Amino acid sequence: MTTPYQLYYWDGLQGRGEFVRLALEEAGVPYTDVARQKKGMPALMASLNGDKVDHPSFAPPVLQAGELLMGQTANILQFLGAKHGLAPRSQDGRLWANQLQLTIADIVAEAHDTHHPISSSAYYEDQKKEAKARARDFRKKRIPKFLDYFEGVIQRNTGRGGYAIGSRLSYVDLSLFQLIDGLVYAFPKTMAKLAPSYPGLFALHLKVSQRPNIAAYLASKRRIANNETDIFRRYPELDK
Amino acid sequence: MTTPYQLYYWDGLQGRGEFVRLALEEAGVPYTDVARQKKGMPALMASLNGDKVDHPSFAPPVLQAGELLMGQTANILQFLGAKHGLAPRSQDGRLWANQLQLTIADIVAEAHDTHHPISSSAYYEDQKKEAKARARDFRKKRIPKFLDYFEGVIQRNTGRGGYAIGSRLSYVDLSLFQLIDGLVYAFPKTMAKLAPSYPGLFALHLKVSQRPNIAAYLASKRRIANNETDIFRRYPELDK
Known part of the structure; x- marks a missing residue:
């Protein structure tokens, strides 16, 4: 089939x-x-x-x-x-969704580079010192800068429901869920401290996780568990 | 006005x-x-x-x-x-153009990180050692991998004219011009060595530079000269 x-x-x-x-x-x-x-x-x-x-x-x-x-x-x-009805209908809305998604892509690439700041084809262990320095900058400056931005997007959206765009779920909300999920996995201490500053993002993360299809997916074997071959990696030394 | x-x-x-x-x-x-x-x-x-x-x-x-x-x-x-007629007309063509443009964005971000591998808000001088290591990886592995890909795109395109897509100039060609231009500025020795392997990309670079509107632009004051506050920076120590 x-x-x-x-x-x-x-x-x-x-x-x-x-x-x-x-x-x-x-x-x-x-x-x-x-x-x-x-x-x-x-x-x-x-x-x-x-x-x-x-x-x-x-x-x-x-x-x-x-x-x-x-x-x-x-x-x-x-x-x-x-x-599949996961994007705004207007041209303006589509451009805005794409813009937000590309900004999510930017922070995802930076999250990857926290553990591979020198070479994506070399071992983490061989760039650990540099990874610590890059992760410090990511935690202190980049995560807050990006999350301030996305929180502002949600807060300024006049639509109901706490979504990024309008009053309806879009693929941007699903990606924001995944971004927050990954950051919490990789940087649990940092994100625990930051969470109170981002009520809109954390509420959206919860809301997406409770949608029937997403909840069923997350509970299934199709959802691969977080691990240290992934983009978001939990290395305690990078989350001090 | x-x-x-x-x-x-x-x-x-x-x-x-x-x-x-x-x-x-x-x-x-x-x-x-x-x-x-x-x-x-x-x-x-x-x-x-x-x-x-x-x-x-x-x-x-x-x-x-x-x-x-x-x-x-x-x-x-x-x-x-x-x-403005700088994209393919079909959905298939539009998706392909966007995909190529996003791949260009990826190498541009990596080019930036050769001089700022640890923190985009810190001085180059304070991350010079790491920059040398990242630039080495970029020169040896990443530039060839990306340029192999883009050269293949041009070579496989059955349209006439040596463009990336079909037989007509698109914004992807303009961006490939800018990518090659920036890489040649930042890594002149590396690119001189690599040039013979990428005849399609270098021919496209030349062709774009000779288009009347582009040639006039490049000769005008509107074109800002390459410099070391830019994404593509010429630091001889990063091009050994």
């Missing part, structure tokens, strides 16, 4: 694929998580390979939707959001 | 604003580079401030188009590309 969507992402970690999974789960559309199937890895690698596909991706996640093959998380979410 | 577009970006550097400037210049539409006007800085800061605007940006560039205010480079280019 083929599903309408095939998601290509590394097995064993949430990573950037998780932002796509959350949208698919909330929309309730069937999808195949290709790399987690038997013989899934060669299929994943083919999606990155220009000899096999017309529009290869630089890196996963990659989503196949019938004839369409697309990469880059924010690009995939823009597509899925429009198709 | 008001122009159809107002661009908000820091004065004194090309930065991410340059990707937007190149699209506006190629399209030949009048725009105001707000921060370079008298009293432009307060206007720029207001575009980032949620007390002043409904959709503030986390960081410049910000583009105002009548009532619309939008941030994030790839988001702005998606808008301008569709409006």
Whole structure:
């Protein structure tokens, strides 16, 4: 049986694929998580390979939707959001959603670099000293700067429900859930201290986690547990 | 006199604003580079401030188009590309253009981090040792990996003209021009060595530079010279 969507992402970690999974789960559309199937890895690698596909991706996640093959998380979410009622309807709203999603992508990349500030292909242990320095800057300056921004977005939104945009859930809310979730996992002490300053973000995190489709997903085996091969990693020395 | 577009970006550097400037210049539409006007800085800061605007940006560039205010480079280019014939016409083509642009954004962020691997708010001199290590990784692994990818995109494109997509210039080509231009400025030795491996990218760089509107722009005072407050910085110690 083929599903309408095939998601290509590394097995064993949430990573950037998780932002796509959350949208698919909330929309309730069937999808195949290709790399987690038997013989899934060669299929994943083919999606990155220009000899096999017309529009290869630089890196996963990659989503196949019938004839369409697309990469880059924010690009995939823009597509899925429009198709499954997870994006605003107006052009203005769509631009705003995409802008917010790209800003989420920016902090996610910075969260990754806290444990790999020198080289993404070298071991953490070989860049631990630099990781400590970068993580300190991330905790003290970057997390507050980004969360101030996103909290302001929620607080200024005049729509009801505590969402980022209007009065309806969008893919941006799902991604903000994942961002807060990941930051709390990786930096529990820092986030415990910061939480009171961000009531809108933490309320949104709770609200998203309680949506029926998301709650069922989080309780299922499809949700991969946080771990130290992921973007958000819990290294106590980076959360002092 | 008001122009159809107002661009908000820091004065004194090309930065991410340059990707937007190149699209506006190629399209030949009048725009105001707000921060370079008298009293432009307060206007720029207001575009980032949620007390002043409904959709503030986390960081410049910000583009105002009548009532619309939008941030994030790839988001702005998606808008301008569709409006001024600088994007493919099909949905498939638009997704592909956006995907490529987001991949360009990824290497641009990594280029920035070669001189600021620990903290974007600290001095380069205070993270020079780490910068050398990160730049080495960038030169040896990341530049080739990204350029292999983009060269493959151009080589596999069956359209005529040597563009990234189809047989017509798109905003992706303008951004690839700027990427190559910046890398050559920042890493002249590295790029001189790599150039023969990337004939498609270097031919595209030349071709874009010779387009009438772009050539006129590059020769004008509107094009800010490369310098060491920018994303692409020429520090000889990072290009060994």
